[in-house]
Amino acid sequence: MGLSEYKNKRNFKESPEPTGATSKSGDQLIFVIQRHKASRLHYDFRLELEGVLKSWAVPKGPSMNPADKRLAMMVEDHPYDYKNFEGVIPSGYGAGIVEIWDQGTYTDIDNSDFTTAVKNLKAGLKAGNLKVALNGSKLKGEFALVKIKGREEENTWLLIKHNDKHAVSKPYSSEDLTDEDSPINEWLKQQKSGSKKKALL
Numbered sequence: 001m002g003l004s005e006y007k008n009k010r011n012f013k014e015s016p017e018p019t020g021a022t023s024k025s026g027d028q029l030i031f032v033i034q035r036h037k038a039s040r041l042h043y044d045f046r047l048e049l050e051g052v053l054k055s056w057a058v059p060k061g062p063s064m065n066p067a068d069k070r071l072a073m074m075v076e077d078h079p080y081d082y083k084n085f086e087g088v089i090p091s092g093y094g095a096g097i098v099e100i101w102d103q104g105t106y107t108d109i110d111n112s113d114f115t116t117a118v119k120n121l122k123a124g125l126k127a128g129n130l131k132v133a134l135n136g137s138k139l140k141g142e143f144a145l146v147k148i149k150g151r152e153e154e155n156t157w158l159l160i161k162h163n164d165k166h167a168v169s170k171p172y173s174s175e176d177l178t179d180e181d182s183p184i185n186e187w188l189k190q191q192k193s194g195s196k197k198k199a200l201l
Contacts (some may be wrong), residue, residue, distance in 0.1 A: 001033060003052060005076040009093045016087045017094075020079020024051050027114050029121075030101040031134060032083045033062060035174075037184045038096035045072060045159065047106060047132065049121055053075040058159055061101075061174025062139055066163040068172065072145060074155040086183075097184050101174065104136030109162075128157075138177055141166030 003020060012019050025048060032053070034044040043061040046053040056072035063070055086099050108120040109131045124130040128147030134140060142162035161167055178185060 003079055004078055006078055009076065011092060014090050014092065017085060017089060018079055018081035020081045023080035024048075025080070028105045029107060029114075029117070030083055030103065031106045031132075031136065032137075033096050034085070035061075035101040035102045035178065035182075035184060036094070036096060036098050037187065038089075038094050041184070042061075043101060044075075044080070044098075046078060047130075048080060048083070049118070049125065051079060051080060053082055054125065056145065056157060056159065062143075062159055062161075063172045063174070064139070064141075064161050064166065064168045065170070065172040066161045066167050067169075068161070071160040072157040074147075074157055074160040088183075097187060099182050099184055101178065102136045102138040104134060104139070105132045106132050109133050109142050131162075152172065 007019070010017060030048045032046050034046070036042055036044050036057075040059070043058045044058045045058050045062060048054075048200045055075050057079050058070050059076055060068075060070055083103065084100075088097050108117040108124075110117075110120065111133060111154050112120060121130065121132070128149065130145040131142065132145070133142050141164045144158075144160045144162060146158045146160065148156045148158060
């Protein structure tokens with residue numbers, strides 16, 4: 001997909017987002033999950049591949065429970081430098097607060113050598129059945145991104161946790177694992193407080 005769509009959607013004179021270019025981390029692939037309060041709160045699931053971050057917007061956030069099939073909408077590729085981005089995007093495309101929720105390294109589920117892993121991941125992405133093994137602080141183990149075929153929206157995928165040793169069987173909410181004093185949570189508290197004040201007037 002490249003970065004042309006990413007760049008066309010943004011005004012870098014106003015947005016603090018990295019203009020970016022293709023890059024690589026070395027001999028390990030990285031992933032990052034960014035919590036994003038735009039028009040709606042959602043999570044951005046990003047996997048490094050071929051020098052960019054392949055990206056999906058996950059409205060309910062990822063889950064460690066295999067029973068949860070999380071909707072994941074594939075969006076434009078993001079530059080590798082986006083892995084470190086946190087901040088406030090001004091009015092326009094994606095306006096709102098971005099914070100890092102989790103990050104780490106990943107590979108294919110066979111834990112192949114780097115070259116083989118990239119080959120397998122590219123093939124899985126093309127086939128619409130991408131299987132990965134994540135090593136993050138919050139997300140660990142095997143996940144699948146499965147493209148839903150026959151849908152009117154061609155970029156519709158599902159993010160599903162595999163039933164491995166890291167999986168949980170109890171209800172799982174990404175929101176329960178956010179820092180209480182994170183920028184987004186502080187903003188939400190202010191909005192809630194403001195709403196209560198208005199209700200009392």
